Structures are given as C-alpha cells and as structure tokens.
Amino acid sequence: MTGSFVFNAESRSRTGSRAARALRRADRIPGVVYGGHEEPVYFSLVRNEVVKNLENEGVYSHILTLNIDGKPENTVLKDLHRHPSKSTILHMDFQRISKAEKIRVHIPLHFIGESVSVGVKKGGVVTHNFVDAEVSCLPDDLPEFIEVDLSRVDLGQSVHLSDLRVAPGVELYALAHGGEQDLVVASVQSGRISDSVEPAVEGAESTLSGNQ
DSSP, rough: OEEEEEEEEEOOOSHHHHHHHHHHHEEEEEEEEEETTTEEEEEEEHHHHHHHHSSSSSGGSEEEEEEEEEEEEEEEEEEEEETTTOEEEEEEEEEEOOOSEEEEEEEEEEEOOOOTTTTHTEEEEEEESSEEEEEOOOGOOOSEEEEOOOOOOOOOOOOOGGGGGOTOEEEEEHHHHSSSOEEEEEEEEOOOOOOTOOSSTTTTTHHHTTOO
C-alpha cells in the first residue's frame, strides 16, 4: 500500500563503526538502501524525523518515499536495528521495490474480538505469540494489516497461521514456501492458578517489590 511516509536522507561516503558512531553523536541515524538491481547506497537520516514517522505503525506496511539528496525512490523498511537494552535506533535498512516484483514484508497483526471471545467469557486469557506476519506479494497488493478474529476461540484453542485471512495475491511466506510449521499466532488458555501451587521461594514477592 502506497502511503505518505517520506524519509529525507543525505548520502554518505564513510561507512563502518566509527563513522556510524559519529553520525549518532550528531543525532543522525545511519542507513542503507539496496535491491532493485542497483548498488547499495549509504546515507543518514535526522533522528527526530525518523522517530516521528515510526510513531505510526503503518510505516512498516506501506511503500515509503526515500529522498536521498533530493532524489526520491520507492522503498519498504526492511530492517530496524535498535540498541539491545535501549529503544535507541542504531541503523535502518530499506529495500528498493519494483511494481513487477514480489516483496517480503512483515505486516502488523490486529487482534479483534478478544473481549467477546468464547474462551475469555469462560475465564480464559489470550496469549499473543506474534505481533506481525511476513507476507509475499506485489507492492500494489501490500496489506496495511492482517486481522486476527478471536471471538470464536474457546478455552484451549488456538489461531494458527493457516487460519489468517489474506487478500488474493498475498501469501503468508512461512506457509507458501515450506519448511515452516503452521505456527500458533494466538491462543486462549485457562486463567486459573491452582490453589495447590505455592511460591517456590518465600519472600520472592518482597524482593520484586523492592525493585520497583
């Protein structure tokens, strides 16, 4: 799906860890765009502009405009690297697209019907195993999100990848290309805790409370 997300970037000739650290100190984010039968191009983006775009989850499932030195290219956000213990963005990978070639993109999952789920009404608790699913399709067929309806899921039941409904022309990559199990996307399990189960370590609660 084509959207209005624009990323303005400046090309860079210096690469490597030292150059990347220098960019981050200047409040810029290093990035690269590849694919489209062209050579990779390295660039940097203004951190504040990136953070503002990323506030909308649609940025992950739309065709993006990447302006490098004023030259626009149609791309998708392929990968986002964050600091392992912080939310700081360290690097961004974009992929050029062609309307005639399929792309692989992770699409957000929207869970609906949880509050009226058959299993939840019986005291069950919903567990989400994934927040997105990888699809393969032509750029014009790219969905904004995939709905996961939990309203009819009973206690002990699950929703698998094969249960997800996608539009014609859109494939769930894990199922279409083999080698993957029909993974559980979400399930409804009993929310009860047996009365016979006691804390493994007395005082564990006070230890946790002390860290708050």
